Amino acid sequence: MADAPPVPWTVRSLKTALEGAAVGRAGEFRVRVVEGADPILLVTMCEYGDLEVFVSAGEEQVAASVLLWPVDEQPDRHAFNEFLLKAQKIVPLSNFGITTVDGRDYYELFGELATTTPLDTILIELRTLAENAIEAASDLRANFNAAA
Numbered sequence: 001m002a003d004a005p006p007v008p009w010t011v012r013s014l015k016t017a018l019e020g021a022a023v024g025r026a027g028e029f030r031v032r033v034v035e036g037a038d039p040i041l042l043v044t045m046c047e048y049g050d051l052e053v054f055v056s057a058g059e060e061q062v063a064a065s066v067l068l069w070p071v072d073e074q075p076d077r078h079a080f081n082e083f084l085l086k087a088q089k090i091v092p093l094s095n096f097g098i099t100t101v102d103g104r105d106y107y108e109l110f111g112e113l114a115t116t117t118p119l120d121t122i123l124i125e126l127r128t129l130a131e132n133a134i135e136a137a138s139d140l141r142a143n144f145n146a147a148a
Helices: 011-020 077-090 119-147
Strands: 029-034 040-045 051-057 061-070 095-101 104-114
Touching (some): 011 119
Antiparallel strands (some): 029 040, 095 104
16 A cells, blocks of 8 residues: 655644744744735744744745845845855755845845655755855855955
């Protein structure tokens, strides 16, 4: 008899699972659902300066993202965008993008997983994304601005 396929994550089932995870009880993060047309999960990474990670769950993927800084605050953003595309290879499990929030463009770091990804792997993605965001906000940005 074949095993039943894994049940895909939803925002609410992922919230429940993260709240029940041992690391969640240890205070590594807080989670809450932000209601809207498509609800999202806001994961506050306590061990990373209360960094906010936004998690959505669609039919085919779970996406996690962190807003970095406004694009219009980046000196020589065209050169910086090229720098990011070249640096992309050194940032594990994450991608850079630009997203619009309330009419303003922001640099964003994000990662995607299958909706049937095990919880342990989702926890790795959240931690890695938080580490990469902290590094991008400090090291990558500072190194580029110093070289510019």
